[in-house]
Amino acid sequence: MIHDEEFETLPREALDAIQLKRLQQLAEKVYATVPFYKKAFDKKGVKPEDIKALEDLQKLPFTMKQDLRDNYPFAMFATPMENVVRIHASSGTTGKPTVVGYTRRDIDTWSWLMARTLAAAGTHRGDIVHNAYGYGLFTGGLGFHYGAERLGASVIPVSGGNTKRQILLMKDFGPTVLTCTPSYALHLAEVAADEGVDFKSLKFRVGVFGAEPWTENMRLEIESQLGMEAVDIYGLSEVMGPGVAVECIEAKKGLHIFEDHFIPEIIHPETGEVLPYGEPGELVFTTLTKEAFPLIRYRTRDLSVLYREPCKCGRTLVRMGRITGRSDDMLIVRGVNVFPSQIESVLMARKDVAPYYLLIVDRIEHMDTLQVDVEISEAVFSDAVKDLQHVERDIEKDIKDMLGVSCKVRLVEPKAIQRSEGKAQRVIDKRKLR
Numbered sequence: 001m002i003h004d005e006e007f008e009t010l011p012r013e014a015l016d017a018i019q020l021k022r023l024q025q026l027a028e029k030v031y032a033t034v035p036f037y038k039k040a041f042d043k044k045g046v047k048p049e050d051i052k053a054l055e056d057l058q059k060l061p062f063t064m065k066q067d068l069r070d071n072y073p074f075a076m077f078a079t080p081m082e083n084v085v086r087i088h089a090s091s092g093t094t095g096k097p098t099v100v101g102y103t104r105r106d107i108d109t110w111s112w113l114m115a116r117t118l119a120a121a122g123t124h125r126g127d128i129v130h131n132a133y134g135y136g137l138f139t140g141g142l143g144f145h146y147g148a149e150r151l152g153a154s155v156i157p158v159s160g161g162n163t164k165r166q167i168l169l170m171k172d173f174g175p176t177v178l179t180c181t182p183s184y185a186l187h188l189a190e191v192a193a194d195e196g197v198d199f200k201s202l203k204f205r206v207g208v209f210g211a212e213p214w215t216e217n218m219r220l221e222i223e224s225q226l227g228m229e230a231v232d233i234y235g236l237s238e239v240m241g242p243g244v245a246v247e248c249i250e251a252k253k254g255l256h257i258f259e260d261h262f263i264p265e266i267i268h269p270e271t272g273e274v275l276p277y278g279e280p281g282e283l284v285f286t287t288l289t290k291e292a293f294p295l296i297r298y299r300t301r302d303l304s305v306l307y308r309e310p311c312k313c314g315r316t317l318v319r320m321g322r323i324t325g326r327s328d329d330m331l332i333v334r335g336v337n338v339f340p341s342q343i344e345s346v347l348m349a350r351k352d353v354a355p356y357y358l359l360i361v362d363r364i365e366h367m368d369t370l371q372v373d374v375e376i377s378e379a380v381f382s383d384a385v386k387d388l389q390h391v392e393r394d395i396e397k398d399i400k401d402m403l404g405v406s407c408k409v410r411l412v413e414p415k416a417i418q419r420s421e422g423k424a425q426r427v428i429d430k431r432k433l434r
């Protein structure tokens with residue numbers, strides 16, 4: 001179902017005209033209110049009035065994750081704090097999170113786009129939404145919550161964790177829509193089976209899954225094991241949260257990007273050159289309507305492809321392909337962003353291990369696992385009384401505290417980790433996502 005018939009089915013010329021007008025207003029606004037953008041525009045020798053056509057977007061500077069870090073926490077905001085009614089945050093490489101803000105109107109826009117998202121996935125008024133995305137600083141939980149309410153559905157704000165209780169609520173409340181990460185969906189099915197509950201006997205009709213990359217095979221597995229249709233969504237907190245793009249349930253082939261609010265580009269990750277439709281590269285987003293935290297050409301590091309072929313659902317919005325990887329080394333483990341450098345900094349802060357480590361990521365029984373192999377220091381290795389297991393647990397706790405992700409630490413002998421002449425291999429990702 002198309003929730004916003006007018007804006008989701010605009011002829012291309014009308015959509016282009018809306019985008020251009022909004023882009024011009026955005027350029028003027030950020031130049032006047034965000035010192036970072038004034039400096040970046042000046043450095044490129046470009047002024048807001050130079051935006052005369054949509055192609056002129058390419059004259060504007062990129063925004064990098066590092067720029068958000070440099071302006072931590074609120075210096076990227078384009079409005080005084082008194083207009084900011086909500087703050088969300090996601091983890092970053094330095095231990096400091098990336099902070100995003102929303103005005104009252106931003107929350108309203110976001111809720112509307114999430115209502116569109118849920119409608120595109122085949123949800124409607126009268127549905128009961130079991131929302132197992134995490135509530136808190138993470139945008140997933142509250143994003144879905146507000147969107148489902150706006151749509152007129154009933155929301156169960158169950159959040160993540162306490163899986164057995166979730167199964168009980170599913171049995172008793174009869175939810176028809178499941179929202180969570182795809183790996184958690186499969187985990188729910190396993191726990192249900194352990195509890196003697198046949199997932200397919202529940203009332204679920206559709207699942208709206210995202211926040212981590214997944215494959216077409218995983219979709220087929222979820223659909224057959226859980227007895228529901230599985231729809232892919234895309235979003236990131238910097239750009240807004242969930243609600244940037246969604247598959248339509250009619251085609252389930254590529255995710256429609258809400259272009260009246262976001263301009264997507266695909267660029268070459270090394271040269272920054274804009275690539276034509278159909279060519280894979282790094283996704284870049286410009287936000288057109290955000291008030292508190294607008295972004296110009298934000299480099300997501302996510303690899304995808306854009307295509308404009310008409311879709312059978314009737315939407316005229318461009319589609320992006322499934323995310324096939326990252327142009328940097330960031331790992332997404334159970335929905336949490338993990339940078340090898342973060343783990344490195346935890347390890348380097350300790351005297352009992354050496355600076356040689358290997359991260360092994362896998363997906364076992366549908367749950368992401370992270371194993372950290374690290375060499376013990378020579379001094380500790382020769383100290384036979386030292387309790388190595390205790391050291392392992394201690395490091396696991398440090399990593400959990402710092403990154404918010406649990407892992408298994410395995411101490412190995414000095415020199416056990418392969419040395420490299422060039423760039424060290426720090427990560428082995430055994431999950432097959434491509």
Ligand SMILES: [Zn+2]
Nearest residue numbers: 248251311313
């Ligand atoms: Zn479609």
